[in-house]
Amino acid sequence: MPIKESVENKDIALIDILDVILEKGIAIKGDLIISIAGVDLVYLDLRVLISSVEKLVESRENDSSVISSQQFDSQRRELSHATSESERWPD
Amino acid sequence: MEQLIYLYGFIPENETKSNPLPKMKGFDDKGSIYTVPVDSMEAVVCGLDEREFSEKALQEKTENDMEWLQQKALHHHHTIMDLNNKYTLIPLQFCTIYKNKDRLYQTVEPKKEKMKNVLENLKEKEEWNLKIYCDNEQLKDDISQYSPAIEAKKQEIDQLSPGRRFFEMKKIDRLIDDELEKEKSQICEEIHEQLNQFAIEATVKKNWNKEMTGRQEHMCWNSVYFLSKQMVELLKDKMLQIEKSLEKRGFTLELSGPWPAYHFSDLK
Numbered sequence: 001m002p003i004k005e006s007v008e009n010k011d012i013a014l015i016d017i018l019d020v021i022l023e024k025g026i027a028i029k030g031d032l033i034i035s036i037a038g039v040d041l042v043y044l045d046l047r048v049l050i051s052s053v054e055k056l057v058e059s060r061e062n063d064s065s066v067i068s069s070q071q072f073d074s075q076r077r078e079l080s081h082a083t084s085e086s087e088r089w090p091d
Numbered sequence: 092m093e094q095l096i097y098l099y100g101f102i103p104e105n106e107t108k109s110n111p112l113p114k115m116k117g118f119d120d121k122g123s124i125y126t127v128p129v130d131s132m133e134a135v136v137c138g139l140d141e142r143e144f145s146e147k148a149l150q151e152k153t154e155n156d157m158e159w160l161q162q163k164a165l166h167h168h169h170t171i172m173d174l175n176n177k178y179t180l181i182p183l184q185f186c187t188i189y190k191n192k193d194r195l196y197q198t199v200e201p202k203k204e205k206m207k208n209v210l211e212n213l214k215e216k217e218e219w220n221l222k223i224y225c226d227n228e229q230l231k232d233d234i235s236q237y238s239p240a241i242e243a244k245k246q247e248i249d250q251l252s253p254g255r256r257f258f259e260m261k262k263i264d265r266l267i268d269d270e271l272e273k274e275k276s277q278i279c280e281e282i283h284e285q286l287n288q289f290a291i292e293a294t295v296k297k298n299w300n301k302e303m304t305g306r307q308e309h310m311c312w313n314s315v316y317f318l319s320k321q322m323v324e325l326l327k328d329k330m331l332q333i334e335k336s337l338e339k340r341g342f343t344l345e346l347s348g349p350w351p352a353y354h355f356s357d358l359k
Binding site: 014015016017018020021022024028029030031032033034035036037040042043044045046047048049 | 095098150153154157158160164165167182183186187188190194199202299303304305347350353354
């Protein structure tokens with residue numbers, strides 16, 4: 001049965017795992033007090049981690065010199081735009 | 092230097108006699124998991140080096156090292172799942188750690204009778220999770236076509252001048268939105284009622300938003316069922332039957348399990 005296999009094959013969303021291991025199963029308390037943020041905060045932090053790894057891989061796959069020169073160029077334009085603005089509107 | 096004790100859960104002593112604990116790596120990825128007898132139960136534990144896993148170090152890691160947290164959370168989950176597949180198990184929360192064995196005994200002592208009862212109650216039973224998702228647009232289409240209230244309103248509007256019709260149509264949109272929410276909760280309650288008849292106990296949990304689920308559809312129901320093993324097939328059949336009947340209305344039902352009895356191991 002495909003339904004039953006979903007947990008047994010461990011093909012289960014990380015969020016489901018965090019939900020039970022961080023918030024449930026509190027039959028008894030331990031000696032060490034470690035306060036872990038709620039499942040939503042931890043999960044969103046992990047999502048950021050996963051997506052930043054994905055972005056890193058993506059940008060490595062592309063020609064990195066093109067990306068950086070484009071970024072540099074846009075930053076330069078923003079800077080010169082800001083400078084000309086401040087010249088027109090002096091303090 | 093004394094070793095800290097990381098506790099995964101409790102299993103009945105007699106089950107490990109007939110089915111010894113398999114070799115499994117501990118939380119530090121170095122040592123092995125072993126059992127400590129506590130009355131007629133076995134605590135499943137592993138040792139941890141106090142210097143490496145102090146309260147401060149663990150707090151620091153869980154706050155700042157997400158990769159570590161993910162890896163350790165998965166370790167905890169996989170260990171608990173493996174134990175749950177072999178034994179009747181009271182699963183414990185992530186990072187339940189004692190200073191030494193004596194502290195573990197002291198903590199369990201006043202609770203052991205309750206724990207034995209819980210273990211007895213968990214025998215031959217399973218925990219299953221149901222999540223219901225809804226494609227709002229699909230259900231809205233369905234409502235706007237088939238709802239008698241909406242249909243009556245539409246006919247009323249047909250008689251009006253084009254200008255007034257525009258404003259009345261806006262009202263219909265709001266009416267459809269209201270109907271949508273009503274319909275969703277009513278359908279979910281009905282599904283729950285039908286599945287709950289197979290369960291000994293059930294808990295309704297909060298829904299997660301789209302940011303959490305990463306899905307297009309809205310989560311509109313999240314519940315867990317505690318049922319005897321022989322009821323599981325009936326629950327699944329019923330679930331599939333309900334899902335089929337609601338497919339065209341935009342509902343998706345997802346049943347997952349068996350989970351360790353995280354929601355039904357409380358020492359009440």
